[in-house]
Amino acid sequence: MSHRTQKIPFSSSATKLIRLSVILMMVGLLSGCKDVNWGWYVVSPFTNTGQTNLQFLLGGLWNTVLLSFTAIVISVFIGLVVALPSLSTNKHWRMVNRVYVEAIRAIPILVLILWVYYGLPVVAGIQINVFWAGVVALALSDSAFQAEIFRAGIQSIDKGQTEASHSINLNYPDTLRFVILPQAIRRVLPALGNQLVYMLKMSSLVSIIGMQELTRRANELVVTEYRPLEIYTVLVLEYLVLILIVSAFVRRLEKKMGANVSA
Amino acid sequence: MNTQNTTDKNTVIQLTDVSKWFGDFQALDTVSLNVQLGERVVICGPSGSGKSTLIRCINRLEAHEKGTIIVNGHELNNDKNNVIAARNEIGMVFQHFNLFPHLSVLENLTLGLTRVRKFQKTEAEQIAMQYLERVNIAEQSHKLPNQLSGGQQQRVAIARSLCMEPRIMLFDEPTSALDPEMISEVLDVMVELAETGMTMICVTHEMGFARKVADTMVFMDTGQIIERSAPEQFFTEPESQRCQQFLKQILQH
Numbered sequence A: 001m002s003h004r005t006q007k008i009p010f011s012s013s014a015t016k017l018i019r020l021s022v023i024l025m026m027v028g029l030l031s032g033c034k035d036v037n038w039g040w041y042v043v044s045p046f047t048n049t050g051q052t053n054l055q056f057l058l059g060g061l062w063n064t065v066l067l068s069f070t071a072i073v074i075s076v077f078i079g080l081v082v083a084l085p086s087l088s089t090n091k092h093w094r095m096v097n098r099v100y101v102e103a104i105r106a107i108p109i110l111v112l113i114l115w116v117y118y119g120l121p122v123v124a125g126i127q128i129n130v131f132w133a134g135v136v137a138l139a140l141s142d143s144a145f146q147a148e149i150f151r152a153g154i155q156s157i158d159k160g161q162t163e164a165s166h167s168i169n170l171n172y173p174d175t176l177r178f179v180i181l182p183q184a185i186r187r188v189l190p191a192l193g194n195q196l197v198y199m200l201k202m203s204s205l206v207s208i209i210g211m212q213e214l215t216r217r218a219n220e221l222v223v224t225e226y227r228p229l230e231i232y233t234v235l236v237l238e239y240l241v242l243i244l245i246v247s248a249f250v251r252r253l254e255k256k257m258g259a260n261v262s263a
Numbered sequence B: 001m002n003t004q005n006t007t008d009k010n011t012v013i014q015l016t017d018v019s020k021w022f023g024d025f026q027a028l029d030t031v032s033l034n035v036q037l038g039e040r041v042v043i044c045g046p047s048g049s050g051k052s053t054l055i056r057c058i059n060r061l062e063a064h065e066k067g068t069i070i071v072n073g074h075e076l077n078n079d080k081n082n083v084i085a086a087r088n089e090i091g092m093v094f095q096h097f098n099l100f101p102h103l104s105v106l107e108n109l110t111l112g113l114t115r116v117r118k119f120q121k122t123e124a125e126q127i128a129m130q131y132l133e134r135v136n137i138a139e140q141s142h143k144l145p146n147q148l149s150g151g152q153q154q155r156v157a158i159a160r161s162l163c164m165e166p167r168i169m170l171f172d173e174p175t176s177a178l179d180p181e182m183i184s185e186v187l188d189v190m191v192e193l194a195e196t197g198m199t200m201i202c203v204t205h206e207m208g209f210a211r212k213v214a215d216t217m218v219f220m221d222t223g224q225i226i227e228r229s230a231p232e233q234f235f236t237e238p239e240s241q242r243c244q245q246f247l248k249q250i251l252q253h
């Protein structure tokens, strides 16, 4: 069996989906509110102001993406490290995992962002810029969920796999690295994809401390143009398109990795 | 009853009064068993009698709570080094194969060779292919385990154990998860292995195989070794009532 036969026509299906959703939204918006005084010119690609404004709005895209992806990479790493003690037979180690997960999970993301940005510099005496404050807060908050995802994934692997590894004298780190994790990660890939989408959305909260990402840009434009409805509609569409693209990529990755094992 | 349990310099496995509990339930009850180098032991007994628990204690997949287990001079206890030393001598084959599903047949073998035995990749692959040839499955080496039949998977599992060059092989019902037509291909490999002089402990209800290779038959019930004798005696005149009954049931079909 070759991998070629399993190629997924990403571009056509994804663009179809995007086009469909955009049309649906437009129709819904326009038909529902006839007496609204629209001012699409502020974001029209056919006028000069519109072009400048759109450019300004889209200028936040890179930061949204960079923020989310940096945060998810860190949170996956922390999540994995935090998940490991939960597998221990020692109840103190398991306690470490529980305390971390429960504590972090209990803090609202917005509160964590504010605390990391305004509180951490005072407590730890380090200067931290808006971007890294956002990354740290998002990654910490997400890591508790990642830890739970990895714990569930690892625990779902048959214990015969560990026993077979023991029987050939594979040590614990090697067993994790070569036997358990490759299987567990395949299994939790859909959940990891979920978290990535969630992260892209939650990154909008970092606008509160002045991060120039999509939401912040929209907020700033609304202040100068007084056209919240049109501008926020564009904002909604920006997230929609971004997330649909990311979802399609995640699905493709899932298929590619899942093609190896159908266990 | 022939419970003669001699110890000499050829004793490779020595169990003395081994007991094990799961919670309140006693799975092994003062089990003593010595196995000599090159000896082939077949263990049988009703379901839940502790057969799996016994052989899993021998490579410490389960920890016993009382008594001593010594494998080739290494006593199995909380000292990790002893357990590692013992496992170096022991290979194990499981009822459900426990192959690594995400690795190819070849990689299932080379993982231990490269990570535990520290061979270079190419050398490990050469060794692995030798063992795959020995179980007649070399031409499938690039496939994933779930692309093989049950019998083929079990032969790969045997090769995976053998390529680590153990001196003792443990088999826990290696054919009971297989379709009938695949049982003989696995048993054939085991018979060949027996002919090489490998020390083997097999939990199995394949009495034809037992007659062919066993030096010693062991019958277990309720966590105890009820009978331990040479096959001629075991099959013709078992001493205990329970063993007679069990053999009658199992040999009926």
Ligand SMILES: Nc1ncnc2c1ncn2[C@@H]1O[C@H](COP(=O)(O)OP(=O)(O)OP(=O)(O)O)[C@@H](O)[C@H]1O
Pocket: B022, B025, B027, B045, B046, B047, B048, B049, B050, B051, B052, B053, B054
């Ligand atoms: N991990 C465990 N936790 C609790 N009880 C267990 C565990 N493993 C085995 N047991 C119990 O110990 C007893 C002996 O189990 P064991 O698997 O050794 O039996 P067996 O002789 O191999 O049976 P079978 O022929 O069904 O494989 C059984 O009653 C079983 O329920």
Ligand SMILES: [Mg+2]
Pocket: B051, B052, B053, B172, B173
């Ligand atoms: Mg069993």
